[in-house]
Amino acid sequence: MVPSSTAALGPGECLAQGAGTASGKTNAQVWHCPLPTQPALCMSHGWRRMGKAISLGDIRLLLSLWELYNDDLCKPWYERKPEYTPKQLADFTVIARKVVAAMGRAFNEELELDQAAVNCTSHQGHPPHADNMQFDSVWWQGQRIRERDEVLAAQGGAHVHFRRAWTAHRNYCASVLLVDPDEYGGGELEFFNTWGEKEPCDKVKPGAGEGYTYCGCQKSIHAVRGVRWGSRLVLLVWTRPKGSKPAGDAGTCYFKPGSGPSIWLTSEDVDKAAANAETSTRRGFRGRGGMRWRPVANSELGHLAASAALWINGDQLFRLLSGPPRPSAAGVEAPLRPRTAAAAALGLSHPQISDGV
Numbered sequence: 001m002v003p004s005s006t007a008a009l010g011p012g013e014c015l016a017q018g019a020g021t022a023s024g025k026t027n028a029q030v031w032h033c034p035l036p037t038q039p040a041l042c043m044s045h046g047w048r049r050m051g052k053a054i055s056l057g058d059i060r061l062l063l064s065l066w067e068l069y070n071d072d073l074c075k076p077w078y079e080r081k082p083e084y085t086p087k088q089l090a091d092f093t094v095i096a097r098k099v100v101a102a103m104g105r106a107f108n109e110e111l112e113l114d115q116a117a118v119n120c121t122s123h124q125g126h127p128p129h130a131d132n133m134q135f136d137s138v139w140w141q142g143q144r145i146r147e148r149d150e151v152l153a154a155q156g157g158a159h160v161h162f163r164r165a166w167t168a169h170r171n172y173c174a175s176v177l178l179v180d181p182d183e184y185g186g187g188e189l190e191f192f193n194t195w196g197e198k199e200p201c202d203k204v205k206p207g208a209g210e211g212y213t214y215c216g217c218q219k220s221i222h223a224v225r226g227v228r229w230g231s232r233l234v235l236l237v238w239t240r241p242k243g244s245k246p247a248g249d250a251g252t253c254y255f256k257p258g259s260g261p262s263i264w265l266t267s268e269d270v271d272k273a274a275a276n277a278e279t280s281t282r283r284g285f286r287g288r289g290g291m292r293w294r295p296v297a298n299s300e301l302g303h304l305a306a307s308a309a310l311w312i313n314g315d316q317l318f319r320l321l322s323g324p325p326r327p328s329a330a331g332v333e334a335p336l337r338p339r340t341a342a343a344a345a346l347g348l349s350h351p352q353i354s355d356g357v
Ligand SMILES: O=C(O)CCC(=O)C(=O)O
Pocket: 119, 121, 126, 131, 175, 189, 222, 223, 224, 234, 236, 256
């Protein structure tokens, strides 16, 4: 059974579900679930508070980039991912790497920047999930629990089975807030002991420039409450083990409905920034694949029965992508969007975008 008290545990040290044995199998799994446990790449688990990870100047820069290029992949405006200038790309990469350094200090591990994004969290928020492992099923004594009983069974100590998500080549994630807590209502970042738990064991609302880093497996189930008012702009940074390569398609923008209007620094962008730095004379280098949207709806994520209705599944998202009218010609003037208080304070407006066709 899952013990009911976590009183003796500090932040990020809540009980981890299914602690592994040397063989990689958990006792609960051996007894309850015939499916193999797939390993995640995070060597440490739980979540850690990071102090100030980025400066006010970094925040201003990210907000201005977001204001220039943000798009909502639930109903995308741009046909393809807008291209950053080499300077913007370099700046975004440098800031993301500062967060990677802070994450590396928090977990005492050398890390590689995989991707980053700036989200303006939507009113849906993010239901409880692990970033790199996907909820699969719940088991008790060799029997799969039917879907409507999964949450209750998990709460009662049944074995929750996770499988590797698309992003399983990653190990850690960080959320760094770009606005202060009084600029938005709701939007708390919550951490849970176990999948299925009703109440979070940690609930945080960091100041601008501050954040949390957490492992990507089911030992850091986390959620973000829907934003009720204002704008919750947050920098998300994902890492992979040092020296490893991005898996799959490096140009993919991993997107969740709760992400809201966002900008992305894909692995391909990161490579491009490195190539630009090496050959600064090669102005206008555009990378191998060019810019494009390749959104992945997070039907990947484990859902709790209560919040499942909030999710748009992958098929729906792709239908949406092929549906609405979008600007397509080069040099089309982008619409003015409602400006955030933060962007208004910076005097930013939406620019003319050339899609470089
Ligand atoms: O917005 C946040 O702080 C976290 C978002 C998140 O959990 C995710 O995108 O996977």
